[in-house]
Amino acid sequence: MxxxxxxxxRPPRRRFFRALAYLLLNLPIGVACxxxxxxxxxxxxxxxxxxxxxxxxxxxxLLARAVARMERARVHTMLGTYIxxxxxxxxxxxxxxxxxxxxxxxxxxxxxxxxxxxxxxxVLQFSLVVGAWSVSVALLALPVFYHFVDDGAYRFPSExxxxxxxxxxxxxxxxxxxxxxxAVLSVLLTRGLAAGHARFARALLAAR
Numbered sequence: 001m002x003x004x005x006x007x008x009x010r011p012p013r014r015r016f017f018r019a020l021a022y023l024l025l026n027l028p029i030g031v032a033c034x035x036x037x038x039x040x041x042x043x044x045x046x047x048x049x050x051x052x053x054x055x056x057x058x059x060x061x062l063l064a065r066a067v068a069r070m071e072r073a074r075v076h077t078m079l080g081t082y083i084x085x086x087x088x089x090x091x092x093x094x095x096x097x098x099x100x101x102x103x104x105x106x107x108x109x110x111x112x113x114x115x116x117x118x119x120x121x122x123v124l125q126f127s128l129v130v131g132a133w134s135v136s137v138a139l140l141a142l143p144v145f146y147h148f149v150d151d152g153a154y155r156f157p158s159e160x161x162x163x164x165x166x167x168x169x170x171x172x173x174x175x176x177x178x179x180x181x182x183a184v185l186s187v188l189l190t191r192g193l194a195a196g197h198a199r200f201a202r203a204l205l206a207a208r
Contacts, residue, residue, distance in 0.1 A: 015080065016187065019194035022078040023125045026197070030122030033067050033115045041112075061108045068111035068205050071118075075205075081198040086207040107208070114204040121200075125193050132186040139179025143172040 037060060044057035072083040086107040138145070 016191065018078040018080075020129065020190050022074065023129050023190065023193055023197070025074075026118060026122035027126040028122075030119035034119035037064060037067075037112065037115055061112070064108060064112040064115055067115050071114065071201060072205055075198055075201045079194055079198045081202060083202050083205050084207045085205075110204045114201065121197065125197070128193065129186075129190060132182065132189055136179050136183040136186050139175050140183060142175045142179065143169050 040056065040060040040063070044060055047056060069085065072085055075081050075083055
């Protein structure tokens with residue numbers, strides 16, 4: 001409870017930058033986890049007919065659980081959402097039964113589903129956040145940026161096809177104002193995506 005209160009007491013600016021960093025990190029983490037677990041899962045199922053694949057699938061399940069633990073910690077630290085982990089009791093029996101026990105646990109499959117979905121979600125979140133902030137920052141910087149173009153004029157969308165030409169500070173000011181509005185919307189978008197991801201993570205990774 002004390003830790004949750006500490007997270008709630010963080011300055012809004014710090015919470016925002018943590019959320020932004022979280023969304024940007026989802027893409028590289030999602031790519032790495034998806035490619036690894038997809039390769040192991042495919043190999044495990046292909047070898048399941050000769051029983052060699054079952055221990056491999058068990059290892060894949062353990063890896064998915066490890067990633068899920070990392071994600072619970074990351075969501076808690078960066079988004080301020082605590083996700084209770086399922087308490088799993090090691091099964092009695094031989095080594096084979098212990099290796100395959102995760103495959104009989106519903107929490108394992110939810111962990112695996114989360115890890116697989118982290119990749120497409122990471123692509124979507126990264127694209128939206130980078131696109132929104134790139135446009136916002138570019139427009140905000142236009143009153144200064146246009147001076148550094150070759151002939152001191154910024155033309156959109158290209159030099160040959162210029163629907164908009166900015167070559168004076170007065171012409172750049174309305175676009176900077178639009179950039180400010182878009183920056184505010186980008187903040188709301190970042191916070192909304194982070195809050196949505198926290199709810200999604202809690203739905204799949206929380207104890208039942």
